[in-house]
Amino acid sequence: xIKRFFxxxxxxxxxxxxxxxxxxxxxxxxxxxxxxxxxxxxxLKENNVQKLYVRYFDIGLHPQIQNPIPISPIHFQENIRKxxxxxxxxxxxxxxxxxxxxxxxxxxxTIHLINEINEKNGLSCSEIQIDCDWTLESKDHYLKFxxxxxxxxxxxxxxxxxxxxVKYFKKTKIPNVDNGVLMFxxxxxIAPDSLNSIYDRKxxxxxxxxxxxxxxxxxxxxxxxxxxxxxxxxxxxxxRSKLNFTELKKxxxxxxxxxxxxxxxxxxxxxxxxxxxxxxxxxxxxxxxxLMEMADDLSENSTASxxxxxxxxxxxxxxxxxxxxxxxxxxxxx
Numbered sequence: 001x002i003k004r005f006f007x008x009x010x011x012x013x014x015x016x017x018x019x020x021x022x023x024x025x026x027x028x029x030x031x032x033x034x035x036x037x038x039x040x041x042x043x044l045k046e047n048n049v050q051k052l053y054v055r056y057f058d059i060g061l062h063p064q065i066q067n068p069i070p071i072s073p074i075h076f077q078e079n080i081r082k083x084x085x086x087x088x089x090x091x092x093x094x095x096x097x098x099x100x101x102x103x104x105x106x107x108x109x110t111i112h113l114i115n116e117i118n119e120k121n122g123l124s125c126s127e128i129q130i131d132c133d134w135t136l137e138s139k140d141h142y143l144k145f146x147x148x149x150x151x152x153x154x155x156x157x158x159x160x161x162x163x164x165x166v167k168y169f170k171k172t173k174i175p176n177v178d179n180g181v182l183m184f185x186x187x188x189x190i191a192p193d194s195l196n197s198i199y200d201r202k203x204x205x206x207x208x209x210x211x212x213x214x215x216x217x218x219x220x221x222x223x224x225x226x227x228x229x230x231x232x233x234x235x236x237x238x239x240r241s242k243l244n245f246t247e248l249k250k251x252x253x254x255x256x257x258x259x260x261x262x263x264x265x266x267x268x269x270x271x272x273x274x275x276x277x278x279x280x281x282x283x284x285x286x287x288x289x290x291l292m293e294m295a296d297d298l299s300e301n302s303t304a305s306x307x308x309x310x311x312x313x314x315x316x317x318x319x320x321x322x323x324x325x326x327x328x329x330x331x332x333x334x
Contacts, residue, residue: 023306023334025327026051027314028088028221035077037316044314047327052080053129053310056087056117059095059110068095068106070113076121085123086158087114090131096138096145103141107148127156129181134165139173146175160221163187163207166214180216181310184294185223185286190239192231194260196284198223201293211301219308220298222330224318226285228262232276240273242317245283254281288326295333305334 025047034054036044043049058071089110095101111128118124130149134142150157161180165172174180187204188197211218226245230237248254253268253275264279275281299305309331 021305023219023309023331024051025049025331026053026308026310028052028310028312029054030313031055031315032072033075033077034080036314039316039319040314043319043324043327046324049083051084051086051308052314053086053088054080055131056089056114059089059091059106061092061094061098066098068098068101068109070109073113074117076123081122085125086127086129087117087125088129088131089114091142091145093133093135093138096132096134096141098141101141101145103145104148104152107145107152110149111153125155127158127178128153129158129160130175130177131160133160133162134172136171143173143175146177150176158219161216161218163204167207167210169214174216177216179307180218181221182211182218182298183221183312184298185221185312190229190236192229192234192236192280192282194282197229198225198227198284199286199290199294201297204294204297208297208301211298212303217304218302219306219310221310221312222291222294223286224291224311224322225313225315226283226318226321229282229284230273230275231280231282232278237279240271240281243271243281243283245285248281260284285321288322288329291322291326291330292333295330299334302334309334 027044027049029052054074057073059068060071061067062069095106114125114128128149130146132142146157146159157177158179158181159175159177161182163182163184166182184204185198188195188200190197225241226243228240228243228245230240248262249256251270253264253266253270254262255265257263260283262281262283264275264277264281267277268275295309309327311327
C-alpha cells in the first residue's frame with residue numbers, strides 16, 4: 001500500500017510539473033529570401049527563440065505536363081546556424097489529387113532538395129515538416145506520401161493539421177508523424193461579408209471541443225498576419241497582403257466607411273494593384289486580444305500543454321502591430 005501511495009504521488013507530482021512547463025516560442029519564416037531585419041532579430045532575442053520553421057519550397061503541378069515540381073526554393077542571406085531549423089515543405093492538395101502519382105519518387109526528390117539546400121548553406125536538421133490541407137479525396141495518397149517521407153528521411157516528422165481534420169479525424173485519418181501542428185487560423189471563407197476569415201471564435205467553437213479526443217500530440221500555430229480582401233461589385237478579386245491600414249486612412253483615394261471597410265473614392269494604383277472607383281477593401285486583422293482569447297480557448301480544451309506555440313509568421317510588417325511582450329503573454333495561458 002505504501003509503495004502504491006508513493007507511486008501515485010510521483011505520478012501526480014510529475015503531472016503537475018509538466019503542466020507548469022510553459023511552451024517554447026517559435027516562429028514560421030515564410031519568405032523566399034531569409035534575411036532578418038533589426039526588429040526581427042530583436043524579437044527573436046527577447047523571446048529566447050531557439051527554433052524556426054522555415055518554408056524551404058512549395059510543391060505544385062507543372063502547368064503543361066502536370067508533374068510535381070518545386071516552387072520558389074528558399075535563399076539564405078543570413079547565418080542562422082544558432083537556431084534549430086525545421087524545413088517546411090508546402091504541398092498543394094492538387095498534387096495529391098493526381099490519379100497515379102509516384103509517391104516514392106516524389107518523397108525521394110523532396111528529401112533530396114531539402115538535403116541540397118542544407119548542404120549548400122551549412123545547415124542540418126533533425127526534423128522535417130509537411131504542410132498540406134489534404135481532403136477525403138486526397139487522403140490515401142497523402143498518407144502514403146508521409147509514410148515514404150518518414151521511411152526515407154529517417155528524421156523526426158511533423159505535419160500541419162487543420163481544424164476540420166481534428167473534428168473528423170476518423171474520416172480524414174491521421175498521418176504517421178511524430179506530432180502535429182494545429183493551424184489555428186484561416187477558419188472562414190474569403191468573402192465580401194463582414195466576417196473575419198482568419199479567425200472567428202464562433203467557428204472555432206464548433207471544432208475546438210473535439211481537441212481532447214484527437215489522438216496525435218499537437219503544438220499550436222497562431223496567426224500574427226493581416227490582409228485586405230479586394231471586392232468589386234460584390235465579388236472577391238483577391239487578397240492584398242501587407243497593406244498599411246494606418247497609411248490607408250490618410251490616402252485621399254480611399255475612404256474608411258466602417259471599422260473594417262474602405263471604399264475607393266477614385267481609381268488609382270497602390271502597391272502595383274489597380275483599384276477602381278467604388279471598389280471595397282475589407283481589412284482582416286488579429287489583435288492582441290484575439291491572440292489571448294485563442295490561447296485561453298486552446299488551453300481550456302487541451303488535455304496536455306503543447307511544447308511549442310509557433311507564430312505565423314516572422315515578418316517586421318506583422319511584428320510592429322503588437323507590443324513586444326505579446327508572445328510571452330500568450331504562452332503564459334498554457
